[in-house]
Amino acid sequence: MDSDKLYLPVPDLKLTDLLDWQKEDERQHRHLVRRSVNELSVSLDSHHPHKKCFGNSITINDETIALFRIGQEVYATQAKCPHAGGPLYLADLEELVPGQVCLKCPWHKWTFSIDDGCSIKPEGRGLVAKTYPVRVTADGHILIGFDSFGPSAFEM
């Protein structure tokens, strides 16, 4: 936990609202939703019968952020891919080596570590997706850590 961060709560979204990548049935559902997004260009949420999300995009503190759930953990990264601006929040999650889960961008299939955002494939590119520390409270509320308030917090 990063105690020097400013933790802000994600409004209207709790841990149980996110699809859990660790659960096979939810992974299968995500695959179907993803196929719908790719083939039919429809929104992610409209195809989920329970309005759950996997790889959800939210805007908080003037930043658009992707959230991913793995078990009881939530990971937050920038929502746009650092390569060419693809929708990183629609990334596939893959375990490239045991214990290392990566995001695979849907546009050009680059992979990024979900822990620190460093690009893994293709090798040697040195791009990093911004990541954010996340806290999940006992009752499932999600808080994201920032260095400071965004500019809109100071608007009159």
Ligand code: FES
């Ligand atoms: S935009 Fe994500 S890999 Fe190219």
